Amino acid sequence: xxxxxxxxxxxxxxxxxxxxxVLRNVSLRVEHGQIVTxxxxxxxxxxxxxxTIFGLVKPSRGQILYEGADITGxxxxxxxxxxxxxxxxxxxxxxxxxxxxxxxxxxxxxxxxRQVMKDxxxxxxxxxxxxxxxxxxxxxxxxxxxxxxxxxxxLMLKPKVLLIDEPTIGLAPLLVDEVFRVIxxxxxxGTTIVLVEQNARRALEASDYGFVLELGSIRYQGNAxxxxxxxxxxxxxxGER
Amino acid sequence: MPIEVVIFxxxxxxxxxxxxxxxxxxxxxxxxxxxxxxxxxxxGDIFMVGGYTLFLLLNLSGITLPYPLIVVLVVVVTALVGLxxxxxxxxxxxxxxxxxxxxxxxxxxxxxxxxxLILFTSDPKQTPTIYSRQIIEIMDIRISVQRLIIxxxxxxxxxxxxWFVKHTQTGKAMRAVSQxxxxxxxxxxxxxxxxxxxxxxxSGLAGLAAALMSPLFSVMPTMGSLLTLxxxxxxxxxxxxxxxxxxxxxxxxGLVEAxxxxxxxxxxxxxxxxxxxxxxLFVRPQxxxxxxxxx
Ligand SMILES: Nc1ncnc2c1ncn2[C@@H]1O[C@H](COP(=O)(O)OP(=O)(O)OP(=O)(O)O)[C@@H](O)[C@H]1O
Ligand SMILES: [Mg+2]
Numbered sequence: 453x454x455x456x457x458x459x460x461x462x463x464x465x466x467x468x469x470x471x472x473x474v475l476r477n478v479s480l481r482v483e484h485g486q487i488v489t490x491x492x493x494x495x496x497x498x499x500x501x502x503x504t505i506f507g508l509v510k511p512s513r514g515q516i517l518y519e520g521a522d523i524t525g526x527x528x529x530x531x532x533x534x535x536x537x538x539x540x541x542x543x544x545x546x547x548x549x550x551x552x553x554x555x556x557x558x559x560x561x562x563x564x565x566r567q568v569m570k571d572x573x574x575x576x577x578x579x580x581x582x583x584x585x586x587x588x589x590x591x592x593x594x595x596x597x598x599x600x601x602x603x604x605x606x607l608m609l610k611p612k613v614l615l616i617d618e619p620t621i622g623l624a625p626l627l628v629d630e631v632f633r634v635i636x637x638x639x640x641x642g643t644t645i646v647l648v649e650q651n652a653r654r655a656l657e658a659s660d661y662g663f664v665l666e667l668g669s670i671r672y673q674g675n676a677x678x679x680x681x682x683x684x685x686x687x688x689x690x691g692e693r
Numbered sequence: 694m695p696i697e698v699v700i701f702x703x704x705x706x707x708x709x710x711x712x713x714x715x716x717x718x719x720x721x722x723x724x725x726x727x728x729x730x731x732x733x734x735x736x737g738d739i740f741m742v743g744g745y746t747l748f749l750l751l752n753l754s755g756i757t758l759p760y761p762l763i764v765v766l767v768v769v770v771t772a773l774v775g776l777x778x779x780x781x782x783x784x785x786x787x788x789x790x791x792x793x794x795x796x797x798x799x800x801x802x803x804x805x806x807x808x809x810l811i812l813f814t815s816d817p818k819q820t821p822t823i824y825s826r827q828i829i830e831i832m833d834i835r836i837s838v839q840r841l842i843i844x845x846x847x848x849x850x851x852x853x854x855x856w857f858v859k860h861t862q863t864g865k866a867m868r869a870v871s872q873x874x875x876x877x878x879x880x881x882x883x884x885x886x887x888x889x890x891x892x893x894x895x896s897g898l899a900g901l902a903a904a905l906m907s908p909l910f911s912v913m914p915t916m917g918s919l920l921t922l923x924x925x926x927x928x929x930x931x932x933x934x935x936x937x938x939x940x941x942x943x944x945x946x947g948l949v950e951a952x953x954x955x956x957x958x959x960x961x962x963x964x965x966x967x968x969x970x971x972x973x974l975f976v977r978p979q980x981x982x983x984x985x986x987x988x
Contacts (some may be wrong), residue, residue, distance in 0.1 A: 540879060546872045
């Protein structure tokens, strides 16, 4: 990987919750404009990795660099301002607020409120579900529709790096395709994506690069193609050949 | 009009006023609960602070302030007291367990009551305004102007608050915090700041209740204790965290209490409101309005 094209880098990061150490000596680099997937078993530390990058978990050792600057230990608010956004797994929206209001909350830290309204209009044109359900409380939408709203909330800040945790969990296969289509579209418009996905095969198909996390450490990494062809990765994460 | 009907209507009006008063207290308590997930056992005591502030402002030597100005001043003072309490006591324990929070707010309650006892003694203080003795009579029905003021003010405040949480950035953030705190962090909503603002608003509402209602009663150091419990009952009845539900439950409580003390027994009115509370929870454990009403 060419160093100058790296947008996000972790150097020897340890992180966890109090006494519980989850990430051990994690080093990884994410190139600008790519889709990068992190795969791993339940409890491997994938969510913790994303939360650490996003400043919700403080590393006990190591460095995190973003656009060449050291962002280790910076508060989440500062990272949001610099262009990192996070879509957590599970339902991460404001269920009793309308789609419109959820998007407004996505833009909470922005000062240009007039432009925010235009951006919401634009997103509603781009995603039909948002347009149709604009004034419906998000809690009344289906799981797939809520996932789309959650993407849109994150897009309100026009992030340069988008961290996405298990976006297809509990969705029907048809919707899974839709979610990946949206992820690829967001990526095509210039956003670098770090994706955690339990559907490893599908995720690698959409990705440029992949990391395999095992017990809090990077066990394998490589181009998505290489990972798919790796005998060991295949057996452990992609099912029998 | 037959005297029975007149009396009945007067009881209803008294009930509505009492309900409006409870609703104002409850509104503040349930806002804090919704936003900070914290039961403020000192809420009634902030009301008491408002009562003494009113007393002081009514008895300023040399100047007589107009009542509307006094009301505004009481609201400002209680909001500031609330802000101070939030900064010093609540802020450090926002993410602690409910036990820690309960002990802390009970502590505030004890401190405020004893401060009042030292400063003002336990003698009840009268806080009459020019409106508390003014009576208007419509078709034999006699209503004190002070009660009318309360009714109108509370309905106005309720609508204003509705507007505030629907149409302002801070109001929307308050709803957001009450619905998904974790997500607020992720979009950059400053949860402690929103909690602080909510605490100030809530305390100001308790102050407003004091400025409007104390002229009909008297002011005492312990006047807030029972009120906190009644408001808490209304909050639970309305469905926890449901501000509108709590508001209507408080009205209901006031009506029932007024009718009971009018027709059966004044002495047992508290027994009835808490009895009703237990009974309703027995039938509808999720509260009267379940989870549907929303902040
Ligand atoms: N808030 C927390 N406090 C303490 N331990 C935690 C916390 N969150 C996660 N853990 C622990 O950290 C380890 C890694 O959890 P993490 O959620 O990062 O794994 P994951 O790879 O995302 O798993 P999954 O596939 O189930 O989402 C687990 O052992 C988990 O029990
Ligand atoms: Mg996870």
